[in-house]
Amino acid sequence: MSWTVKTFVLLCLWQLQEGAQACSCFPRHPQEAFCQAEVVIKATVVGKADVVLNTGEKMPGIFNPGVSNVIKYDIKQTEAFKGPEKLFGSVYTASNSAACGVNLANGTEYLISGRLDNNALLDVSLCDFFMRWEDMSATQKRGVAQRYQMGCDCKITRCSSIPCGSSRAECLWTDFLMGNLFRHFTCIKKSDGSCAWYNGVA
Numbered sequence: 001m002s003w004t005v006k007t008f009v010l011l012c013l014w015q016l017q018e019g020a021q022a023c024s025c026f027p028r029h030p031q032e033a034f035c036q037a038e039v040v041i042k043a044t045v046v047g048k049a050d051v052v053l054n055t056g057e058k059m060p061g062i063f064n065p066g067v068s069n070v071i072k073y074d075i076k077q078t079e080a081f082k083g084p085e086k087l088f089g090s091v092y093t094a095s096n097s098a099a100c101g102v103n104l105a106n107g108t109e110y111l112i113s114g115r116l117d118n119n120a121l122l123d124v125s126l127c128d129f130f131m132r133w134e135d136m137s138a139t140q141k142r143g144v145a146q147r148y149q150m151g152c153d154c155k156i157t158r159c160s161s162i163p164c165g166s167s168r169a170e171c172l173w174t175d176f177l178m179g180n181l182f183r184h185f186t187c188i189k190k191s192d193g194s195c196a197w198y199n200g201v202a
């Protein structure tokens with residue numbers, strides 16, 4: 001379950017403790033992460049470089065102002081699921097995980113989601129949904145390609161102890177089904193306007 005802890009999360013909370021920074025994120029279902037992301041792509045990592053700034057140049061990205069070291073991963077984008085009609089050639093992230101930086105392996109194909117910064121560059125953080133493409137379930141692959149978008153009007157609500165209140169327009173993400181819902185279910189809006197988990201792949 002360690003990959004889930006690392007990847008299925010969202011909001012980064014910054015904690016400043018005697019100069020040390022730690023990254024922590026609230027758990028998010030990948031569909032919720034998809035719906036909230038500005039960009040979702042499939043890409044292979046082909047290079048990695050520290051970002052070197054010229055004098056007076058500003059750090060690219062919308063990172064927390066405390067982040068001063070950034071890594072640029074060169075990528076070869078092979079698919080776009082969400083975002084502007086352009087091919088991204090690189091993604092930017094903080095240089096260490098304590099600052100919510102992601103660590104991507106060279107030569108590996110990933111699902112990457114993130115936000116556009118002020119320079120229209122793609123920024124990714126530990127709190128975004130990213131995974132090795134080969135580790136994604138069939139439901140997740142179908143989800144980013146098509147299904148997740150169909151449920152973006154629905155709310156996915158964490159439920160850690162029964163009973164949880166539920167409205168018609170939400171899907172409950174219960175702890176005891178967490179991994180299963182994470183990998184194998186999509187929250188779909190039905191024709192009557194209500195929302196429900198769906199686990200079909202076909």
Ligand SMILES: *[C@@H]1O[C@H](CO)[C@@H](O)[C@H](O)[C@H]1NC(C)=O
Pocket residue numbers: 045046047048106107
């Ligand atoms: C990363 O992989 C690419 C090929 O996919 C290769 O050309 C490049 O030299 C590698 N870079 C590093 C830092 O290993």
